[in-house]
Amino acid sequence: xxxxxxxxxxxxxxxxxxxxxxxxxxxxxxxxxxxxxxxxxxxxxxxxxxxxxxxxxxxxxxxxxxxxxxxxxxxxxxxxxxxxxxxxxxxxxxxxxxxxxxxxxxxxxxxxxxxxxxxxxxxxxxxxxxxxxxxxxxxxxxxxxxxxxxxxxxxxxxxxxxxxxxxxxxxxxxxxxxxxxxxxxxxxxxxxxxxxxxxxxxxxxxxxxxxxxxxxxxxxxxxxxxxxxxxxxxxxxxxxxxxxxxxxxxxxxxxxxxxxxxxxxxxxxxxxxxxxxxxxxxxxxxxxxxxxxxxxxxxxxxxxxxxx
Numbered sequence: 001x002x003x004x005x006x007x008x009x010x011x012x013x014x015x016x017x018x019x020x021x022x023x024x025x026x027x028x029x030x031x032x033x034x035x036x037x038x039x040x041x042x043x044x045x046x047x048x049x050x051x052x053x054x055x056x057x058x059x060x061x062x063x064x065x066x067x068x069x070x071x072x073x074x075x076x077x078x079x080x081x082x083x084x085x086x087x088x089x090x091x092x093x094x095x096x097x098x099x100x101x102x103x104x105x106x107x108x109x110x111x112x113x114x115x116x117x118x119x120x121x122x123x124x125x126x127x128x129x130x131x132x133x134x135x136x137x138x139x140x141x142x143x144x145x146x147x148x149x150x151x152x153x154x155x156x157x158x159x160x161x162x163x164x165x166x167x168x169x170x171x172x173x174x175x176x177x178x179x180x181x182x183x184x185x186x187x188x189x190x191x192x193x194x195x196x197x198x199x200x201x202x203x204x205x206x207x208x209x210x211x212x213x214x215x216x217x218x219x220x221x222x223x224x225x226x227x228x229x230x231x232x233x234x235x236x237x238x239x240x241x242x243x244x245x246x247x248x249x250x251x252x253x254x255x256x257x258x259x260x261x262x263x264x265x266x267x268x269x270x271x272x273x274x275x276x277x278x279x280x281x282x283x284x285x286x287x288x289x290x291x292x293x294x295x296x297x298x299x300x301x302x303x304x305x306x307x308x
Contacts, residue, residue: 003031004080006099008092008124009066010037011058014105016066018135021301022103023070023077025133028195029100032078035066036095038088059083089123096128101188101303106134106295125295126277126287131188131305133272134295170271171199171251173300175263175290178204178233182276182307189274190245192303196271199249202238203266205259206230230254260293267298276307 007022009015019035026033037059063081070079084091096102104121125132174189193200206226231254242250255262267273275291287295287304295302 003029004034004099005029005031005101005103006034006036006095007066007103008038008088008095008105009035009062010105011062012105013137014135016105017137018103018105018133019066019070020073021133021135022101023074023079025101025103026070027074027077031100032080033070034095034099035063035070035079035081036092037063037081037083038091039083039085040088056083088120092120092124093128096124096130096132099130101131101133102128103133103135106136122287125291125304129306131184131303133301133303135301169199170269171201172196173263173266173270173273174200174202175259175266175273175275175294176202176204176234176237177259177276178230178237180276180278180307181237182305185274185276185305185307186241188303188305190241190248192272192274193248194245197247198271199251201251201253201266201270202234203253203255203262204230204234205255205257205262207256207258227254227256260290260297263290263294264297264299267294267300267302270300272303273298273300274303274305277304278307 005022005026007015007019009019022035023033039055039059060083063083067079067081071077084095092102092104102124104124106121121134125134172189172193174185176185189200189202192198231252234252234254238250238252242248253266263273263275273294275294277287277291291304295304
């Protein structure tokens with residue numbers, strides 16, 4: 001099977017933003033782009049044929065326009081489209097498992113409120129064996145209007161403008177637990193930063209064990225020592241990856257506090273936030289509390305990578 005990036009498409013602005021992100025990702029990887037729409041309407045005698053035909057025509061037009069936009073924005077990009085029938089969660093998960101990465105739209109609520117993530121997106125993120133990226137559509141600025149697909153595509157490519165708003169250049173942020181390192185997670189984050197010529201900011205969050213509470217009050221140096229060991233552990237863990245990707249400028253950050261809170265804060269101005277997910281539960285889609293909090297509150301697109 002040919003290497004490709006897949007995007008699940010509907011007629012929302014968030015979905016079009018995801019299509020723009022996926023096209024850029026496919027172009028940077030040098031692979032094809034597959035645009036998929038899942039039609040959940042059952043084809044039965046109870047549904048008028050004219051309605052079914054109208055829906056098919058509507059989404060065929062949607063797919064064709066998305067493909068044309070991707071080819072225009074990325075000349076030479078190989079783009080295919082496909083309309084499938086079935087349950088959206090199952091079909092998109094199957095499509096995600098066949099791709100290098102899947103992109104899905106996620107309805108942005110703006111500010112720090114974050115994503116309103118639907119059950120379909122959550123099911124795909126929680127069960128896919130491949131990385132899934134949730135992309136939001138930015139709110140229009142004071143001098144812009146919501147121009148639908150074209151506007152969403154332009155907004156999805158404007159990561160630098162978002163970063164400028166918070167006073168720093170865009171980067172890729174990786175949330176990393178040094179106690180549970182993962183090669184797929186590190187490879188995805190370093191590879192993305194390298195392909196997009198962006199810095200990689202690696203954030204490790206730690207909290208002292210509850211048993212250290214009174215001891216830390218009596219001897220503050222205990223906490224300092226724990227933080228120093230965490231920083232040393234992060235540096236050692238990243239050493240071979242720095243050698244493998246010498247072109248990537250890596251910024252290490254060790255912070256004290258809940259991981260979800262620290263990563264949401266770190267997402268401001270980032271071009272992409274990368275987090276891991278442990279395990280696969282097909283019968284009961286499940287996300288860890290950190291990944292769940294991040295995809296609902298991050299101000300940047302979020303890549304969720306299954307951990308080996």
